[in-house]
Amino acid sequence: MLMSRNGRGTWHAGTVIAVIADIMAAIIGLWILMYLLDANRANDLVQFVQDAARWLAGWSHDLFTFDEEWARVVCGYGLAAIVYLFVGHLAANRIRRY
Incomplete structure (x- = not known):
């Protein structure tokens, strides 16, 4: 694993950005799945995921x-x-390089 010139700080910042992008995409993907499976929209979890997405x-x-x-x-x-x-991953990779 290559470390950046600035050490672990930029590596961790890049990882945080990638994880946030993954979570955002996962929430949206979960809503698509719930929609396709006709999840009960009166359910609080379904409503939360729909609103977030x-x-x-x-x-x-x-x-x-x-x-x-x-x-x-x-x-x-x-x-x-x-x-x-x-x-998100493009930005994370660019941050990790510097």
């Missing part, structure tokens, strides 16, 4: 206009999850 994917959740609602959910929220993973 909607907040995280606020910029993309209604970006697409497919006829089928499941396709809009999968594509809109899925896009946000992919962007968070890509950007």
